[in-house]
Amino acid sequence: MGDVVRKLHLVPNDGGGAGRVRRANLAQILKAAEQVFAETGFTGATMAEIADKADLPKANLHYYFGTKEELYRAVLANVLEMWLAPISVIHPEADPAKAIADYVYSKMEAARSRPFASKVFANEILHGGAQIEGFLSHDLKSLVEEKAAVLDGWIAEGRMAPLDAKNFFFMIWAMTQHYADFDVQIRLVLGKRQLTRRDFANFTEEVTRAVLRTAGLSPSD
Amino acid sequence: MGDVVRKLHLVPNDGGGAGRVRRANLAQILKAAEQVFAETGFTGATMAEIADKADLPKANLHYYFGTKEELYRAVLANVLEMWLAPISVIHPEADPAKAIADYVYSKMEAARSRPFASKVFANEILHGGAQIEGFLSHDLKSLVEEKAAVLDGWIAEGRMAPLDAKNFFFMIWAMTQHYADFDVQIRLVLGKRQLTRRDFANFTEEVTRAVLRTAGLSPSD
DNA sequence: GTCTATACATAGATAGAC
DNA sequence: GTCTATCTATGTATAGAC
Numbered sequence A, B: 001m002g003d004v005v006r007k008l009h010l011v012p013n014d015g016g017g018a019g020r021v022r023r024a025n026l027a028q029i030l031k032a033a034e035q036v037f038a039e040t041g042f043t044g045a046t047m048a049e050i051a052d053k054a055d056l057p058k059a060n061l062h063y064y065f066g067t068k069e070e071l072y073r074a075v076l077a078n079v080l081e082m083w084l085a086p087i088s089v090i091h092p093e094a095d096p097a098k099a100i101a102d103y104v105y106s107k108m109e110a111a112r113s114r115p116f117a118s119k120v121f122a123n124e125i126l127h128g129g130a131q132i133e134g135f136l137s138h139d140l141k142s143l144v145e146e147k148a149a150v151l152d153g154w155i156a157e158g159r160m161a162p163l164d165a166k167n168f169f170f171m172i173w174a175m176t177q178h179y180a181d182f183d184v185q186i187r188l189v190l191g192k193r194q195l196t197r198r199d200f201a202n203f204t205e206e207v208t209r210a211v212l213r214t215a216g217l218s219p220s221d
Numbered sequence C: 001g002t003c004t005a006t007a008c009a010t011a012g013a014t015a016g017a018c
Numbered sequence D: 001g002t003c004t005a006t007c008t009a010t011g012t013a014t015a016g017a018c
Helices: A003-007 A020-044 A047-054 A058-065 A068-089 A096-113 A115-126 A130-156 A165-181 A183-190 A197-214 B003-007 B020-044 B047-054 B058-065 B068-089 B096-113 B115-126 B130-156 B165-181 B183-190 B197-214
Strands: none
Touching: A020 A047, A020 A058, A020 A068, A020 A115, A020 B020, A047 A058, A047 A068, A058 A068, A068 A096, A068 A115, A068 A130, A096 A115, A096 A165, A096 A197, A115 A130, A115 A165, A115 B115, A115 B165, A130 A165, A130 B183, A165 A183, A165 A197, A165 B115, A165 B165, A165 B183, A165 B197, A183 B130, A183 B165, A197 B165, A197 B197, B020 B047, B020 B058, B020 B068, B020 B115, B047 B058, B047 B068, B058 B068, B068 B096, B068 B115, B068 B130, B096 B115, B096 B165, B096 B197, B115 B130, B115 B165, B130 B165, B165 B183, B165 B197
């Protein structure tokens, strides 16, 4: 953790780590900003609305983050950390079925518990990803290459069915993030007011089964 | 075609269908608007940029569509038509494997050939879908119920593996639209400048295999 | 039916008192 | 370090000449 943040130069001026108030305010602002950016996008979001949600005067946001864009980049940095973390369960020594099921579970849990983070990420990519080009073309690219090599190894050893490993990750991302990003569509089509933990447990089961079958694997427990 | 448009009251004043110039201008504006809304979202898009891309003065857009929101709704109406059309291949008399493969193919082809349309739709849902709530909660909901019943029938007859039929559609939508909506991520991770027809053919093959395996089916040809 | 010039509203950013 | 008042830019929409 922290690596991506530093690499992308996305850290707000921390002043040296002195104040407690500072930390609390930063956290409050970042949380409010994540929600507002998720709901209305970068241009749609207004500093006034974020300030309202953070329960702070508008000028304070500019005091801490300077510009709207800086604030946005700080939110993105948080989001990217969350996005990357789960993939570590994919490593050569792991059991394929268990590792892949764990990965799907983690991504679904992230979609359920931090839907705003997922939407901020989706929105950024949807509109060209100008702020995270470096992250995508370097950090994520090499990570995917590394993890795809793990899958290729398993395939070569006959421990899972042959498939395009990179594309396999794309399909997993597509399905898991869909439940966060397109929740409105899912709710309205199912006629539900809210997607519950039970709903997500069911989705997770279905997605896990789909992914494992695609890889020619059976659940390990 | 036209049904959804009418139901949602999304038709711009057609004046009676007189002019040829009118038709050409409307088409030009709608095409430009689809692209700009896709790239920057509703609030991010400006009438000036759309006018530029449509090669018309800004005031003309207001002449034809009144407000930015009306123009946006007209774009959405087009997009929804495209979105719905392919699902008709799912009907009781069809062969399950062939029908599902055809459906995946059509959705992937739509993602490839009309990426802006897919992005406009994704953006609208991502931000709450206020403009298409009626479409989602009535039209799409009943369509999904009808088509899920077809799958449930196939399952009952032992013609495909048991699964949650509605969720099966969600997974298909997630994967197929991903290649349009997240193309930037895919391109940068793969290190490609552009996704070609060949790339899409490969994605389509992988997604089709994943979907058929999930349904316990083998390719029919 | 087309287009230039402009009115009006909103939102990002800052100055300066506290 | 906080906040009110204000500046300035941008973008939607329209008036009115052609």
